[in-house]
Amino acid sequence: MALKNNQSLIFKALVAGVAIAMGVSWMHDAAIEERVITLRYLMLGAAGFISFVTPYLLFPDSKSKLIQLGNISGRNLISYLFNRTFSYYLYFYLFILATLFADTLSVGSELIVKFSYSVYALLFITGLHSLALYMYLKVGPQSQYWQESEKGKELRFKLANYFKYPMDPGAIPSLVNTVVLALFGMLFIIIGTVVGNSMGFIAEAALSLVVFLLGVVLYIARNRKPERKYYHTNSFFSEFFGASEGEDTITARREVDQLWWVPSPIRVNVWQYLQQIDRKIPAGRAVAAGHVLVWLVAYQKPDINFMVGIWTLFAVTHHLFILLTMQRNFSPHWMLRWLSPIKSWVFSWFWMQVRWLLPLVISMNAQLFVFGVPRGSDQLFIIVVYLTSAMAVASVGGFRLKKSIL
Amino acid sequence: MIEIKNLTKQYKSGHPIFSGFTKNIKQGMAVGVVGPNGSGKTTFLRILSVNSFPTEGFVKYKNIDIHHQPAEYLKYVGLVHDEETLPDHLTASELLEWVLRNRDLWDESSGKKIEDIFNHLSLDARNEQIGTFSTGMKKKTQIAAALISNPELLIMDEPLRGLDKETRIVVMNLLKDVKSQNTTIFMSSHYVSEENELFDEMIQFPL
Numbered sequence: 001m002a003l004k005n006n007q008s009l010i011f012k013a014l015v016a017g018v019a020i021a022m023g024v025s026w027m028h029d030a031a032i033e034e035r036v037i038t039l040r041y042l043m044l045g046a047a048g049f050i051s052f053v054t055p056y057l058l059f060p061d062s063k064s065k066l067i068q069l070g071n072i073s074g075r076n077l078i079s080y081l082f083n084r085t086f087s088y089y090l091y092f093y094l095f096i097l098a099t100l101f102a103d104t105l106s107v108g109s110e111l112i113v114k115f116s117y118s119v120y121a122l123l124f125i126t127g128l129h130s131l132a133l134y135m136y137l138k139v140g141p142q143s144q145y146w147q148e149s150e151k152g153k154e155l156r157f158k159l160a161n162y163f164k165y166p167m168d169p170g171a172i173p174s175l176v177n178t179v180v181l182a183l184f185g186m187l188f189i190i191i192g193t194v195v196g197n198s199m200g201f202i203a204e205a206a207l208s209l210v211v212f213l214l215g216v217v218l219y220i221a222r223n224r225k226p227e228r229k230y231y232h233t234n235s236f237f238s239e240f241f242g243a244s245e246g247e248d249t250i251t252a253r254r255e256v257d258q259l260w261w262v263p264s265p266i267r268v269n270v271w272q273y274l275q276q277i278d279r280k281i282p283a284g285r286a287v288a289a290g291h292v293l294v295w296l297v298a299y300q301k302p303d304i305n306f307m308v309g310i311w312t313l314f315a316v317t318h319h320l321f322i323l324l325t326m327q328r329n330f331s332p333h334w335m336l337r338w339l340s341p342i343k344s345w346v347f348s349w350f351w352m353q354v355r356w357l358l359p360l361v362i363s364m365n366a367q368l369f370v371f372g373v374p375r376g377s378d379q380l381f382i383i384v385v386y387l388t389s390a391m392a393v394a395s396v397g398g399f400r401l402k403k404s405i406l
Numbered sequence: 407m408i409e410i411k412n413l414t415k416q417y418k419s420g421h422p423i424f425s426g427f428t429k430n431i432k433q434g435m436a437v438g439v440v441g442p443n444g445s446g447k448t449t450f451l452r453i454l455s456v457n458s459f460p461t462e463g464f465v466k467y468k469n470i471d472i473h474h475q476p477a478e479y480l481k482y483v484g485l486v487h488d489e490e491t492l493p494d495h496l497t498a499s500e501l502l503e504w505v506l507r508n509r510d511l512w513d514e515s516s517g518k519k520i521e522d523i524f525n526h527l528s529l530d531a532r533n534e535q536i537g538t539f540s541t542g543m544k545k546k547t548q549i550a551a552a553l554i555s556n557p558e559l560l561i562m563d564e565p566l567r568g569l570d571k572e573t574r575i576v577v578m579n580l581l582k583d584v585k586s587q588n589t590t591i592f593m594s595s596h597y598v599s600e601e602n603e604l605f606d607e608m609i610q611f612p613l
Binding site: 269271275 | 504
């Protein structure tokens with residue numbers, strides 16, 4: 001019971017509602033061909049997202065002490081880890097269902113095709129998610145070796161001196177996993193598309209069964225005693241995120257006054273969040289990967305409205321950073337209330353997101369120059385959505401903070 | 407002065423933790439909050455730190471109703487909370503910098519002030535992330551964060567828990583210094599014998 005997700009029902013319903021509303025408003029009048037193409041792009045995005053984000057969602061596990069207390073092991077531990085991360089993807093799956101089935105032009109048309117692709121999406125997401133769990137669960141020993149060994153020390157020295165890139169060698173096994181998983185997932189979508197175009201939608205949907213079986217079989221059958229891997233990997237990530245900062249990292253060098261773009265009353269609040277985010281996950285790399293994905297989609301030269309939809313979706317996705325900083329281990333409620341009024345925190349969460357605005361605008365304009373999309377009016381729309389959704393998510397944080405007073 | 411009037415708190419109707427509690431505490435007094443587990447000490451201190459709202463009654467500090475104007479009130483307050491929850495991914499030094507800047511108290515000497523208080527508390531790992539700290543280290547960080555802004559009112563829920571005897575003595579000496587600067591202190595603890603000379607008054611729970 002204590003291991004269950006403690007999000008309130010209202011919060012779950014709100015996120016589910018937003019996911020469905022976004023899907024409906026985007027694709028409600030689209031033809032079936034457009035829906036299928038959209039789904040394939042979304043699966044490409046999902047492959048990148050699942051590959052990148054899984055270790056950060058899992059480790060370090062704030063509930064590891066409860067796991068020890070209850071000595072959760074074997075199948076129960078496997079199931080706990082699966083549910084811990086899969087609950088996030090369920091909202092994404094709801095969004096996919098909305099893009100497939102919400103049809104204001106002909107509600108009951110092409111139901112078999114829509115159903116097949118909904119199964120395809122479910123199998124693919126579940127399979128790749130399981131595969132990611134399998135690969136990241138066992139990453140601890142290799143990561144520790146690279147982080148603590150003489151060989152790793154040499155590598156750190158080389159990276160710092162030759163490439164001027166302050167990267168910890170302990171992060172390399174995870175990086176390799178991310179690349180392998182993302183390439184595997186994306187390649188599979190491309191092969192599936194070729195199969196689908198030549199042999200029909202059922203063949204494409206059936207192909208996703210391979211990813212599903214591979215992921216589930218490896219995760220369950222090759223994980224009979226997952227405890228050791230869990231404790232080893234969890235301990236590595238706990239130590240890594242605790243001890244990896246040093247003189248050579250960006251977070252150690254960042255001063256409060258460098259954040260000139262933040263109004264002075266909330267500058268220090270924004271500063272401490274940026275410090276925390278950048279130590280928890282490589283946020284810059286995550287956003288850059290998102291831009292690469294959007295450019296990959298643009299390279300296919302899809303319909304203008306579709307591209308605007310992709311940009312809008314990407315813009316809103318940035319606000320996962322706000323949700324991250326709302327966690328108790330980033331924002332102890334008592335401390336937030338002690339230091340600043342609630343409205344100050346709402347603005348801090350909002351303003352924190354301004355740092356991604358310039359890359360967003362530059363990337364959109366570069367794409368306008370290369371591919372002719374998104375146009376000026378579309379960019380304005382995307383920026384307005386970006387800012388209003390940032391304020392909406394930040395307000396949810398303010399509401400939660402207010403509600404936490406007994 | 408802190409004025410507590412007809413203070414009642416209940417989580418369920420008909421089951422008050424305490425009811426109708428009234429008391430005035432003069433500025434500069436040190437008040438021990440004592441009693442067995444589950445007797446309402448933490449609830450009382452949570453109300454004083456605006457982390458809980460009373461069912462009835464009010465608390466005023468400098469004529470500010472603390473639950474009506476919490477931000478105004480909290481400017482004067484230093485807190486050591488019962489939980490050790492602190493931002494995992496900040497270093498202890500950064501946490502104190504955040505507190506000082508937030509209260510517009512940051513100046514050229516602040517860096518040294520932070521070093522001094524950590525030296526005093528023997529927290530060597532001040533530039534490591536709080537998420538890696540032991541319970542005692544987190545407690546030291548909380549105490550340093552509460553004291554760094556020279557609060558006029560200090561509210562502490564078991565600040566000595568998790569500290570070794572040597573550090574407890576250091577903290578008690580720090581608190582005596584703080585008290586000598588006319589700071590009001592509310593503090594709950596199980597180590598009453600060590601604190602007898604600090605307290606001017608005791609509030610015994612259950613009320």
